[in-house]
Amino acid sequence: MGRLVPAVTRALDILELFLDGDGTLSAPDIVRRLGLPRTTVHELVTTLAARKYIVQVTGQPGRYRLGVRPYQLGSRYAEDLDLAAEGRQVARAVAETCDETVHVAILEDADVIYIAKVDSTHAVRMVSAAGRRLPAHCTSVGKMLLASLPEHELADRVPDGAELPAMTPDSITDPAALRAALTEIRRRGVAVERRESNPDVSCVAAPVRDRTGAVVAALSVSVPMIRWSEERRAELERLAVEGAADLSERLGHRSAV
Structure with a gap:
């Protein structure tokens, strides 16, 4: 270098x-x-x-x-980044299906950066924007992306003993608790965030893969607590998984038969 x-x-x-x-x-x-x-x-x-x-x-x-x-420069970058362009299209389709806010995000260091967002049409909606950066451990997309990292990369980004910042009283602040949550996310293949980045919002997220099979982004559906329930969670998880699979396919990923 x-x-x-x-x-x-x-x-x-x-x-x-x-x-x-x-x-x-x-x-x-x-x-x-x-x-x-x-x-x-x-x-x-x-x-x-x-x-x-x-x-x-x-x-x-x-x-x-x-x-x-x-x-x-940013516009040229966005034009050349297929993930952002395709992400917006898929996010729009998922949002039209569930009428909730949909994000696509990538991981940078220990944060997530939202590269696409489509709002719901409801009066109560997420206050967020493409380009915003948040601590990964406080979001469903971030936890999904952290769970997809090899162990050595995860250790570099979230060292044992690190002080994890809290965004709400429900944010995970202990690295050991985060690792336990990531283990469960790997098992289920989806991530859930309940009031961890916003006290009034819960989210679900699924992984987006490129043609090599590597996880390069995550797609989430965010719901105000007034419209959240366990039954709704299951439905939104399915939509997030389907949307992430659609975006993965657009990026060249082919799932195993």
Whole structure:
């Protein structure tokens, strides 16, 4: 592996700060959060603005937001990523069947990133978005993806003794309890999350495989607790499994006969 270029790393660190909060930052914000010298931040911000990676916020001198260039790069990435495009189509079909919110997500480190979302038509629905990042152990898609990892990879992402952040009082925070849950997920082939990422929502998820058989994503159906029941859970598990199988087939996976 080649040497990392410090200036490029710092510029990317600045861009990634815009993923949090309200999406706007000032130079002092960047200095405080990254601990960089003010002159360095000024030079990097000037360069990023000149290349249209960031732009000044209208009416707020000294504050910046992301510019058009990251959008263009992201759009090109999405165009080339069959998983995202096919995921949206499958999610839409599943959502039309059950009229609940459907997500497709991938795993990055110990988090999940949602790459597709289709809302239900109900008045009460999930407040989420494609591109959002959440701790994997708090979500059904995340637990499904963690359960699909080889043991050594799981240990790297969720070490014994790690402090797992809680999103609700029902979130799993103990690595041993998480491993027990993942064992059950492997046995059943589906994951269930009850109020672990949102106190008002439960979800079910199933694995999505590529042509090699590797699990590359998970598809979930999310339901507000007012529409959740064990009978409903069984129905949604079936739809999640069928939707994940459809998406897997679109990615070239062929199930064993």
